Amino acid sequence: MDTKHTTLGEFIIDNQKHFKYSSGELSRLINSIRLAAKIVNHEVNKAGLVDILGAAGETNIQGEDQQKLDVYANEVFKSALINREIVCGIASEEEEDFITVQGKYNAHDNKYVVLIDPLDGSSNIDVNVSVGTIFSIYRRTTPLGMPVKKEDFLQKGKEQVAAGYIVYGTSTMLVYTAGYGVNGFTLNPAIGSFYLSHPDMKFPETGNIFSINEGNYAQFSQGVKDYIKYCQAEEDDRPYTFRYIGSMVSDFHRNMIKGGIYIYPASTKAPKGKLRLLYECNPIAFLTEQAGGKATDGFNRIMDIQPTELHERVPIFCGSTKMVEKAELFMKLNKE
Numbered sequence: 001m002d003t004k005h006t007t008l009g010e011f012i013i014d015n016q017k018h019f020k021y022s023s024g025e026l027s028r029l030i031n032s033i034r035l036a037a038k039i040v041n042h043e044v045n046k047a048g049l050v051d052i053l054g055a056a057g058e059t060n061i062q063g064e065d066q067q068k069l070d071v072y073a074n075e076v077f078k079s080a081l082i083n084r085e086i087v088c089g090i091a092s093e094e095e096e097d098f099i100t101v102q103g104k105y106n107a108h109d110n111k112y113v114v115l116i117d118p119l120d121g122s123s124n125i126d127v128n129v130s131v132g133t134i135f136s137i138y139r140r141t142t143p144l145g146m147p148v149k150k151e152d153f154l155q156k157g158k159e160q161v162a163a164g165y166i167v168y169g170t171s172t173m174l175v176y177t178a179g180y181g182v183n184g185f186t187l188n189p190a191i192g193s194f195y196l197s198h199p200d201m202k203f204p205e206t207g208n209i210f211s212i213n214e215g216n217y218a219q220f221s222q223g224v225k226d227y228i229k230y231c232q233a234e235e236d237d238r239p240y241t242f243r244y245i246g247s248m249v250s251d252f253h254r255n256m257i258k259g260g261i262y263i264y265p266a267s268t269k270a271p272k273g274k275l276r277l278l279y280e281c282n283p284i285a286f287l288t289e290q291a292g293g294k295a296t297d298g299f300n301r302i303m304d305i306q307p308t309e310l311h312e313r314v315p316i317f318c319g320s321t322k323m324v325e326k327a328e329l330f331m332k333l334n335k336e
């Protein structure tokens with residue numbers, strides 16, 4: 001069987017036996033995301049020609065200026081999920097509070113909540129550098145038939161039933177896991193279908209790429225500074241190659257293919273780091289572990305962290321296991 005011609009839809013059905021809940025639900029979830037990804041991709045590809053560049057004039061709950069594409073992507077993913085009668089709640093980087101889905105029928109009977117970063121790498125939108133979307137899916141914990149509650153969203157990462165991202169880059173790819181490995185699908189824009197192009201993606205156990213915003217070096221802890229120095233030292237297989245796109249999805253995607261580590265640590269300016277636990281770090285951590293890598297906050301497994309707030313931030317060290325373990329060693333040696 002030539003995998004290149006396996007479509008995303010076929011792949012979900014072929015692998016339904018692995019999904020611990022009924023397949024129909026997962027395929028409707030992923031299909032909602034697939035549809036929204038194609039619509040956003042269409043807009044991203046012609047961003048300079050349509051009124052989608054620049055700031056939207058609003059500030060989001062993070063205190064960041066929302067970009068027009070943040071708002072557009074948020075609306076597209078919300079409506080794609082709501083109109084498919086599969087989710088009972090949605091949380092988004094661009095929404096202050098979670099959304100209780102009403103839907104046509106009794107949406108309170110729907111079993112899934114979706115947490116989403118509609119547009120990741122917003123600072124790169126206007127400069128034609130690859131950006132992404134990140135999603136995380138849980139089964140609700142509260143009883144069916146009643147409106148979704150905050151606790152349905154504040155579950156530990158290890159409870160995720162599926163997670164993934166879309167990278168809008170030189171090609172557009174959808175990469176996801178439902179707990180049985182990580183698979184990547186490339187969009188054939190001419191046909192409008194995602195095809196399995198990267199089956200069973202695995203992090204190399206080690207690598208030689210490190211990704212961190214060194215511009216914040218002075219604000220980093222001694223542990224992070226020492227790890228950066230270690231990466232730059234002319235010893236053994238080092239210095240490593242420094243690569244930082246500034247879109248987490250794109251830096252992560254490259255590192256998963258080539259071997260590497262992505263770090264967004266705590267700093268004096270951002271004592272909890274910058275990236276959000278629920279719709280950035282947990283889904284990326286699930287993918288990392290499913291691809292044989294490691295994802296921690298420098299000390300603890302990201303997916304064991306008990307969330308308390310929708311938009312809380314955590315430091316993240318994720319990628320090739322040996323590289324994350326080395327970074328953790330420097331963190332522990334310099335624990336403040």
Ligand SMILES: O=P(O)(O)OC[C@H]1O[C@](O)(COP(=O)(O)O)[C@@H](O)[C@@H]1O
Nearest residue numbers: 117119120121122123213246247248
């Ligand atoms: O400019 P900085 O501080 O290095 O931050 C870059 C990081 O911030 C992010 O853009 C945050 O995500 P959003 O764009 O979704 O807010 C990450 O994608 C990226 O890795």
Ligand SMILES: [Mg+2]
Nearest residue numbers: 117120121280
């Ligand atoms: Mg983001």
Ligand SMILES: [Mg+2]
Nearest residue numbers: 093117119120
């Ligand atoms: Mg975002």
